[in-house]
Amino acid sequence: MTTPLLDLPLVARPLQGRVALVTGAATGIGAATARALAAAGAAVAVNHFAQIEQARTALDQIRRTGSRGIEISADLTDPDAVSMMTSQIANELGPVDILVNNAGAYPRLNWAQTDEDAWAHALEVNLTIHYRTCQAVTDGMVRRQWGRIINIGSVNARAGRTGLTAYSAAKAGLTGLTRSLARELGPHGICVNTVLPGAIQVPAENDLPAHHRRRPEDQINRQCVPRRGQPEDVAAAVAFFASPAASFISGQSLHIDGGWILH
Template sequence: MTTPLLGLPLTARPLQGRVALVTGAATGIGAATTRALAAAGATVAIGHFTQIDKACGVLAEVRRLGSDGIEVSADLTDPDAVGLMVSQVTGEVGPVDILVNNAGAYPRHSWEETDERAWASALDVNLTIHYRVSHAVTSGMVRRQWGRIINVSSVNARAGRPGLTAYSTAKAGLIGFSRSLARELGPHGICVNTVVPGAIQVEAENTLPTHHRARPEDQISRQCIPRRGQPDDVAAAIVYLAGPSASFVTGQSLHIDGGWLMN
């Protein structure tokens, strides 16, 4: 019997006994990652902010896959809320072994519209929150001498795009953050990597104003593989980086973009 997500036998559960916290896990890449980690055997904490119905839906799918988990709501821009979230996860399902920093926002502002407030907000929700959550879980990883941190960046960190200067800057900063943290934590058996998704088809893109949406055929024309990327494409890479097969992989940036940019 195989899982619908990974095509793996249900007996092949390399993350059995591990606890994974995924932020921004109620929808899109985060939800797909949560399901994939659960299919690999991890107990999952579904991080979200005021998306209780969707988070509970993901949790139901996790249980159908034969794993367990919880949903946990937190405003990651509040340092106290981050601490409480990590304490809740630890108390209910155990200390975090695997952290997937996926939460973020996609604010679009022209350069002329980018003021101090817009700039600070974009960096906070796409970079600083990942520092906060990572800082809250790494002391436990160091004590146990094992851990995985996977940060979700964006192809715009390298390609750039009009209207996304602050967003692209934050996502580029996430790559530097991952590389430096990999050097800090490597001696403690902790691997830190970044995934760099390209044009992934998620529900959130439907909420963008029409004039901000790229045509699918234009997106596909940039790639070597002529199809839209899917959240499961990113999730599969994250599960690899979270697992035992990636124990000698750290400080890397893995593009999942259909060959949009050659890395």
């Protein structure tokens, strides 16, 4: 017999005792996600690649919540580095219970400029590295019969976008990875979901060439909710998927885009 929802005790830190790994967590969505998971009680490993100052800032914010944390610089395109990273996390915090695959790149190339190397790079940094981190942590999750994997996709996986063919293809592949892993790992108490951000306001957008930027008001006019999305909007969805409240949700894709794409 199930317990009525209103009879369940309120838990202020529902992820207490869990260990989370957030990749690409030094800035933007990754840093906001690390903070949200820490606020929910998880110990958090902040993965980054040569962003030591930003990662230490994120780590300070985690520790202010009362949770433990570490920062680890690791190149996720290197299988050995991924293995060393997960071993370090296990030694310092404990085995990974929650994996948030957030790291990636946003290469803007027109189709005519997308050669073999550009295509391979886009798939490596937006899909293959996530396969790699999943492989590194799922054996332990299976042994413990509990786990959460949350992949950070993109609305471009559904909408497509000029100049982002390889990126959009990789993000669409991430949705396929999510659904297949959800079926394969569900019997072991592991839930796998994807969060698809829309136009989120992050510092990295300032690095885009001017001809690739869209005016904020143009983007806002495409949405149902008339404001720019913030990293915290995405982080809240990730924290929900990681929580006990989402234990019956798997294989799903949740848009965090202010109602840009309705489906």
